[in-house]
Amino acid sequence: GEDVEQSLFLSVREGDSSVINCTYTDSSSTYLYWYKQEPGAGLQLLTYIFSNMDMKQDQRLTVLLNKKDKHLSLRIADTQTGDSAIYFCAESSGGYNKLIFGAGTRLAVHP
Amino acid sequence: EPEVTQTPSHQVTQMGQEVILRCVPISNHLYFYWYRQILGQKVEFLVSFYNNEISEKSEIFDDQFSVERPDGSNFTLKIRSTKLEDSAMYFCASSGSTVLGEQFFGPGTRLTVL
Secondary structure (H helix, E strand, O other), X not given: OOOEEEXXXXXXXXXXXXXXXXXXXXXXXXXXXXXXXXXXXXXXXXXXXXXXXXXXXEOOEEEEEEOOOOEEEEXXXXXXXXXXXXXXXXXXXXXXXXXXXXXXXXXXXXX | OOOOEEEOOEEEEOOOOOEEXXXXXXXXXXXXXXXXXXXXXXEEEEEEEEOOEEEEEOOOOOOOXXXXXXOOOOEEEEEOOOOHXXXXXXEEEEEOXXXXXXXXXXXXXXXXXX
C-alpha cells in the first residue's frame, strides 16, 4: 500500500542549511507536499512539487524530487530559530486528494 | 487571512460516550477532510466530503464514525461510542480545488478517552 517514510529528528546550527528527506512508495503520486507544524498549530503547507518536476525553489526552500528512487527532500537555506518545527512530507493519491503523510521530522535549530 | 477553526481544542470523554468534534472550514471551500494523529504516530486520513456526501473513507472510518455538514458552515465528526484507541489529535482540513490539492488545516482537537 501507500507509505511515506521520514527520519524523525534533525538538529542544525542557526545559519546552516537543513535537509529533510522523505521516501514514498506510491508510483502514481501526482503531487508531493511539505507541511510545517508549529507547537499548538495546524499543518501549514510550505511548498509542493508536481511529479513531473525535478526541482522547485521558493525563497529559502528548495525541493528536490528523484522520481526513480521515490525520494523527496526539502532544503532550508540559512536556517533560523523560527524554522524549528515538525516537517511533514505528504503525497497525494489522486481523487479528492487524500493526503498520505510521513511521521514528521522534528527540526531543532540551535545557536 | 481566512483559516480553518476547530472546537473544542481539547475534549475529554469516558469510554462509550459519544463525541462531536466541530470544524468551520474556509467559507468558499468545497472539499472537507478529517485526519487524525495518534500520539507518536503518523497523520492518518479518515474521510473526505464533497457535495454533501462522503467521497472517500479509510478503513479507520468504520460505523462508529460519521460526518455531517449540518448548516452550510460547520463540518462535524461524530464518534458514537468512543474507545480508548480513539484518543488522538483530530485535524479538519478544507480545500477549494482538487487541481492543486492544497488543503488548509485547522489547529486540531485533542480527544482523550478515559
